[in-house]
Amino acid sequence: MISTPLFVRCLAVVGLLLGGLTARAQTDMSPRLTDSLLTRVRNHPQADTVRVKLLNGVARSVIFRDPSKALPYLRQSQALARQISYHRGELVSVSIQAAAYQLRGDADSARILNRRVIRMARGPKDEKDIAKAYNNIGGTFMQQDRYDSAHYYLVRGLRMYEKLNDHLLAASALGNLSNISKLLGDYPQALEYAQAYQRQPAAVRQPTYDVTSMLLVGEAHDKMNHRPEARQAYEQALVLARKHGLKVQESDALVRLAALNKAVGRLAEAEVASRLVQDINRQMVKGDDARTFILADAGRQQQRQGHLKEARRLFERSLAAANEQGNLRGRQQAHELLGGLAAALGDYREAYRQRIRAGQVGDSLLNGTKARELALAQTQFDTERKDAQNRELRQQQQLQQAENRVLASQKEVQQAQLRTQEQTLRRRNFQLIASLVIAGLLLGLGYLLYARRRLRREVEFAQERQTLERLRASAVLDAEEAERRRIGADLHDGVGQMLSVVKLNVDALNEELQTALSPDQSRRFTDALDLVDESVREVRSISHNLLPNALIKRGLALAVREFLDTMQRSARRLRIRLETLGLDDTRLDPAVESALYRVIQELVQNIVKHAQATEMDLQLIRHPGELTLLVEDNGIGFDLATLGPEVGIGLRNIESRVSYLGGTLHVDSRPGRGTTVTATVPLPE
Incomplete structure (x- = not known):
């Protein structure tokens, strides 16, 4: 089950x-x-x-x-x-x-x-x-x-x-x-x-969900110890399952009824339900005709236990199943059982009526048997007649085959003479063809050896060229990343420290001259301090973009999240959504993380600067063996064929980084329809 x-x-x-x-x-x-x-x-x-x-x-x-x-x-x-x-x-x-x-x-x-x-x-x-x-x-x-x-x-x-x-x-x-x-x-x-x-309206409900929902109602009541309500729901589910022929759900309803009856001490009913479950399982193997006799057997068990009403209901269901399937033996048995039950209850008129119907069905069954016997006899007669015709046809075929054998023997004598002449010609032709084939094979083998050597050289040249291109791209990207780190460190340790010292000196000078300054001079000192603060923040922001500490310490997912949070604060009209799968507790190769981080930086900055978008979705999904980056916005979009040289530089940088990682890049954009950029990068196992 x-x-x-x-x-x-x-x-x-x-x-x-x-x-x-x-x-x-x-x-x-x-x-x-x-x-x-x-x-x-x-x-x-x-x-x-x-x-x-x-x-x-x-x-x-x-x-x-x-x-x-x-x-x-x-x-x-x-x-x-x-x-x-x-x-x-x-x-x-x-x-x-x-x-x-x-x-x-x-x-x-x-x-x-x-x-x-x-x-x-x-x-x-x-x-x-x-x-x-x-x-x-x-x-x-x-x-x-x-x-x-x-x-x-x-x-x-x-x-x-x-x-x-x-x-x-x-x-x-x-x-x-x-x-x-x-x-x-x-x-x-x-x-x-x-x-x-x-x-819900009955017209839109499905039988399977009807039974399943009723089983759920019963199970919920059962779990909450509302056993009368649970029994009623299980019985309704059983009726619906039988009505629509849903045998799996019928078996489930009977199993729950058996468990409920056993829990309340109604062991006989629990045993009947368990037997019906076994019968249904056998019925699923035997076919739908077994349902008539299963219901009749269940009714007999109920009658033996004195549950006459339940026995009548099962006998009537057996009769309905037999009528539905056109099962005459099942109908005869159901009428006989209903007649016996009516006699046991003292309703002799109903017993007589059921016996009459059983006899009528028996007559129909007998007539059907006779008709089948007549049909079988007619079939046997037709078969014997066809066998006689087939025997006569076989005799004619045997005579024709004898004549054909005589003609064939004459032809064989003539063909033997021709074969002798043909064998002589074939030997000469074979010698000539064999010589030509051997010469052709030698020429073909020589050409194949030459072509193979040439192809091997071309493959070696192509592999060497690809290796050099990858090394060149790697060197360029490594040099670019090293230069970014150097500039970021210089800005942070050099210009940033100098601006901090300037701020301290100006602040100290302001405090020393505070009493001697006019209000206008004091305001200018304050403006100067604010300008120095803004410069320090700008230098720090540039330094962090060039040298993202989050990427080095915590990985790609957290670094991207921190970068997007920063962009969200600066571009408040742009709503940014980030989704990452399979990257929260995993670190990738540093070269892969660095290249992808720069790609994401370039894409997001392009959206902020050019797209005029209000929504942006960024997804990083790690699959077995590859990583997928999807960036989508609802901005003004663009036509790839009309990009200017200064705009196309960013896309070329992105393409070179993705190509360096061995991945593929796809850009889907049209004016007025937004832009979708998808990058797929292979990952080592």
Whole structure:
């Protein structure tokens, strides 16, 4: 039987993704639909909104079968939507990409893309996408067992669903929140969410969540020692599970009923429930036809124990299952059992009526048997007739084969003569061809040896050139970093100390002449002291930028955080958000930390100076074997093709540092759309 916490978590994640995709994507996921959409994409090469929607449709049709196959179509649709400024299509593409990464188990990437969806949303039309993104972010945290964070984002999504009056997605969110509260051990909160889910309109609820929510209600009451309410909830869950054929949930409900009955001393009922659980497990292996006889056996046990009402209910359910499956033997047995039970209760009229129905079903079963026997006899007759025809056909084929053998023997005599002549010609031809082949092989071998030696020299030259370029870049960057340290140390130890001495002397002179100075002279002394203080602070700031002590002592993550705090104080209209993953307790290679710190400095200063942005997101995420840097702003953006030489110097410096680390850099910017810079740097194991 499936473990309940694991089943609940998997069900919740799939429910979140279904809530994030359209209703059509939930139902139309067949290969035939995919082939149809691909045909329409090939027949519609125009770069317009229709092609974007078709590419998104192809991705939706394959995402649940293979999320990796959906990603290339989504990247095409996103690039095309951005090219034609189709905002809605780009937003939908990013949203489905997040779902694909979540289905692949890459929760971090899915979370980043869902946050991008939230930032891309522009107005009331996109509020539903924001709610879905919050819901799916909660799902990524559930995949990582971070239930507190999952609860926070799911609540945000639920509030927006309620505001939008979207009962379908609100019901899905409530079911997930109830599961999370249960996993956190907060049963009163789980009970509240489950009851809120049950208050949703019946048209938007799902059978699986109906049963799961009812089980959660019972479990919450059970944990709070409200046993009558717990029993009622378990029994309702059992009825719903049987109604919709949810055998795993039916087994879970019976297990809880057995435990509850055992706890209150109702051992006979607990034994019946335990046997039903075993029967259901066997039924899952045997098939649905076994359900009729399982229910009949359970009814017999109840009748033997004197629970006649419960026995009648089980016999009637057995009859309903037999009718549903067209099981004549099951129907006959159910009518016979109901007749015997009615006779035991003294209701002889009902007993007679049930016996009559059992006899009628038996007649139908007998007629069906006779019909099958007649059909079998007819089949045997047809088979014998076909065998006779086949025997006659085989005899004709044997005569034809004898004639063919005679003709073949004549042809063999002629062919033997021809083969003798051909063998002589083949020997001569073989000798000639062998000589030519040997000569060609010798020439080819010589050429291959020459080409291999030449290729090896070219590879050695290329490797040597790459080594020299790396050494040159390393030397330039090391020299630049050393010069920064020297200038920073000189400013701090030289100019900074001199300005401090000047401040002390001017301050002492001010105190000595305080009584002899006029108010205007005293004010000028004060202005001079303030100017010296400002100079000291400016020198210290320049020194720290050139020689960041935080980077040397505490690592990249804390140094970047300290730098961004400083920039936040100087650029108050710019809201800066920083997210780091996998770097808090880890130090990288000093060369990597120094180069990345200078890259971040250059990018942030460019945003402050040129972007006119009000928001900036900076993410440092460490993956196994690589580090990803993402810097994104909502500024005015720019066109890479029109950059001037003085503006392009900064980007060239960034590219050279990333290239020095062996990484890749991608800049995505358009006028009026902000800028996104992504750098990926390999890390040693």
